[in-house]
Amino acid sequence: xxxxKNTASSFDKSLRKWPYIFLxxxxxxxxxxxxxxxxxxxxxSFFRWNVGEKPKFIGIDNYIKLFTSDSYFWKSVSNTFILMxxxxxxxxxxxxxxxxxxxxxxxKFRGFFQIANYLPYVTTPVAVxxxxxxxxxxxxxxxxxxxxxxxxxxxxxxxxxxxxxxxRIMLILMIxxxxxxxxxxxxxxxxSSISADVYEAARVDGASRIKIFFKITVPLLNNVTFFLVIxxxxxxxxxxxxxxxxxxxxGQGSQQSLEKPLxxxxxxxxxxxxxxGRLGYGAALTYSLFMIILVFxxxxxxxxxxxxxxxxxx
Amino acid sequence: xxxxxxxxxxxxxxxxAATIMAIFPFYMMTIMSTRTNQQIITKLYMLPGxxxxxxxxxxxxxxxxxxxxxSFYIAVSAAVIGVLFSAAAGFAIxxxxxxxxxxxxxxILIIMSIPFGVSIVGFLIEMKNLGLSNTHLPMIISxxxxxxxxxxxxxxxxxxxPTEIMESARIDGCNEMTIFYKMFLPFTRSAAVTxxxxxxxxxxxxxxxPLVFINKQSMYTIPLGIFALGNQYRQEYGARMxxxxxxxIPILIIFAVNSxxxxxGLTSGAVKG
Numbered sequence: 001x002x003x004x005k006n007t008a009s010s011f012d013k014s015l016r017k018w019p020y021i022f023l024x025x026x027x028x029x030x031x032x033x034x035x036x037x038x039x040x041x042x043x044x045s046f047f048r049w050n051v052g053e054k055p056k057f058i059g060i061d062n063y064i065k066l067f068t069s070d071s072y073f074w075k076s077v078s079n080t081f082i083l084m085x086x087x088x089x090x091x092x093x094x095x096x097x098x099x100x101x102x103x104x105x106x107x108k109f110r111g112f113f114q115i116a117n118y119l120p121y122v123t124t125p126v127a128v129x130x131x132x133x134x135x136x137x138x139x140x141x142x143x144x145x146x147x148x149x150x151x152x153x154x155x156x157x158x159x160x161x162x163x164x165x166x167x168r169i170m171l172i173l174m175i176x177x178x179x180x181x182x183x184x185x186x187x188x189x190x191x192s193s194i195s196a197d198v199y200e201a202a203r204v205d206g207a208s209r210i211k212i213f214f215k216i217t218v219p220l221l222n223n224v225t226f227f228l229v230i231x232x233x234x235x236x237x238x239x240x241x242x243x244x245x246x247x248x249x250x251g252q253g254s255q256q257s258l259e260k261p262l263x264x265x266x267x268x269x270x271x272x273x274x275x276x277g278r279l280g281y282g283a284a285l286t287y288s289l290f291m292i293i294l295v296f297x298x299x300x301x302x303x304x305x306x307x308x309x310x311x312x313x314x
Numbered sequence: 315x316x317x318x319x320x321x322x323x324x325x326x327x328x329x330x331a332a333t334i335m336a337i338f339p340f341y342m343m344t345i346m347s348t349r350t351n352q353q354i355i356t357k358l359y360m361l362p363g364x365x366x367x368x369x370x371x372x373x374x375x376x377x378x379x380x381x382x383x384x385s386f387y388i389a390v391s392a393a394v395i396g397v398l399f400s401a402a403a404g405f406a407i408x409x410x411x412x413x414x415x416x417x418x419x420x421x422i423l424i425i426m427s428i429p430f431g432v433s434i435v436g437f438l439i440e441m442k443n444l445g446l447s448n449t450h451l452p453m454i455i456s457x458x459x460x461x462x463x464x465x466x467x468x469x470x471x472x473x474x475x476p477t478e479i480m481e482s483a484r485i486d487g488c489n490e491m492t493i494f495y496k497m498f499l500p501f502t503r504s505a506a507v508t509x510x511x512x513x514x515x516x517x518x519x520x521x522x523x524p525l526v527f528i529n530k531q532s533m534y535t536i537p538l539g540i541f542a543l544g545n546q547y548r549q550e551y552g553a554r555m556x557x558x559x560x561x562x563i564p565i566l567i568i569f570a571v572n573s574x575x576x577x578x579g580l581t582s583g584a585v586k587g
Contacts, residue, residue, distance in 0.1 A: 015410070015490070016412070018406070018410060019410035019415070020412070022405055022410075022490075023402070023406045023418070025398070025402060025403075026399040026400060026402065026459075029455070030459055030461070033455050033459060034425075034433055037436030037439075038428075038433040038436060039436070040435075040436030041433060041435045041436035042436075043436075044435055044439070101325040101328060101329055102329065104322075107326075107329075108326075112333075113329050115570050117332060117336045119340070119569070122515055122519075122565060122566065122576075123340075123562050123566065124518065124521075124565075125519060125521065125537075126537040126540050127540060127558045128339075130544060131343050132339070134346070134555075140356075142342065142358060145358060177335070177336070177339070180332075186581055188581075189577070230427075234429055238431050240522060241537075245541065248541075266431065266522075269431075270522070283435040286431050289431065289432075
């Protein structure tokens with residue numbers, strides 16, 4: 001009896017090191033290539049750290065400059081927020097609508113529709129931006145040709161030099177095209193986790209499809225919407241590839257491009273900090289963006305929680 | 315009865331319209347890649363032409379094949395390493411009791427939501443000091459670290475990999491490493507496929523990291539190559555479109571074929587159970 005207890009505990013002892021061995025590769029790489037550079041960025045943000053110069057400690061001057069006198073930074077922040085405030089609701093509406101149409105086991109070609117609609121999501125953003133700038137091209141773009149044909153424009157316009165609301169529309173449409181399928185997929189997965197009994201009961205009560213959609217499906221998908229909003233806020237505030245490619249496709253001087261509505265925070269970071277070797281300022285900028293993301297995420301969380309609570313009370 | 319039919323037809327029409335919109339840009343891209351420049355800028359063609367070979371020649375002369383190979387080996391290395399690291403960590407968290415276990419589970423959820431951008435300036439200096447700028451390692455490293463993957467494997471291991479199997483294997487004299495390789499990895503194969511595809515996609519599409527680290531043309535990845543090629547051959551629409559076709563179509567096929575795994579990966583964070 002005593003002996004078996006001994007072997008058991010020595011067996012346990014030999015096991016004790018294993019979870020750490022299995023965790024080590026991930027933890028070590030995470031610490032050395034994410035935690036360390038993140039903290040180092042913070043350290044750098046307190047320096048005037050320009051490539052080719054000796055770094056000079058300047059305290060929080062970078063942050064002060066960023067928040068009080070860098071109007072282009074604030075412009076890029078507002079560009080990014082405008083983009084986000086249109087893209088996320090549009091993606092939710094389109095994605096939810098497509099998912100509702102697809103959520104029907106007997107629908108023909110269901111799998112095909114599903115795959116075809118999520119293909120844009122897996123496509124390289126760089127490629128998407130180039131394809132779209134051709135589709136929107138002044139002379140040969142399909143979209144211009146179509147708009148002229150149905151009489152909205154008299155002649156094709158150059159979207160990239162057009163008034164800024166048109167540039168925003170172009171970017172929003174492009175991102176909507178790319179993401180709607182992803183939202184659709186997530187909503188579909190959410191719908192299939194709703195119990196069929198709920199729908200059955202509603203149908204027995206004679207509820208119409210539209211009523212079922214708004215009174216049952218949408219509220220029950222609250223958590224999914226919540227997940228989508230939070231992850232998209234984090235992602236959209238950091239968006240760079242698509243607006244940058246559209247911007248660079250123009251081949252304009254950087255002063256001119258600073259005024260563009262395509263100048264999102266990360267594009268500004270790349271063009272005005274990284275490319276110019278202003279690393280300390282860039283670090284301060286990314287930290288500020290991170291703070292904005294954090295605040296906004298909590299803000300979103302707060303609103304959703306509050307509204308969710310009200311719903312439950314009703 | 316008839317009313318149901320009409321709504322089915324209507325939803326079919328809307329779905330077809332949405333699908334056409336989703337696929338149309340890919341179609342145009344493919345058509346343009348078979349046309350001459352002159353044709354593209356004068357008229358809207360909806361059917362393929364015969365310039366594919368010429369466009370292909372121009373693209374391959376620019377070293378595009380090299381970009382392809384670079385992207386491919388970077389994405390595969392990052393995905394393989396990422397899957398192994400995440401699987402091991404998930405295995406440890408789900409299947410062993412140790413002091414920091416709870417802490418680790420909560421940590422993973424928190425670090426999953428920290429944006430990558432905040433580390434980039436420090437990462438740049440770190441890689442430079444390690445002498446790794448102008449190598450492909452920064453790209454492999456930044457893609458392979460996947461807290462989400464750890465989360466995925468933890469979930470899979472909890473639900474799908476019975477602890478009794480491990481115990482009987484231990485009695486048979488297997489050591490823990492053997493259990494991990496011979497039993498856990500095959501058992502959680504579907505999580506591995508999912509994560510592999512997700513890291514592959516991230517790495518293949520990543521633009522900022524190569525833009526920052528690579529300035530030698532022979533080391534370009536696809537997104538960087540497309541970008542540079544765009545500046546070099548600004549007016550060569552046909553060739554540019556062929557390059558894009560080459561860059562996107564194979565990936566679209568891989569993902570269409572494996573769509574089940576990818577969908578599971580994309581949705582498992584959003585929908586519990």
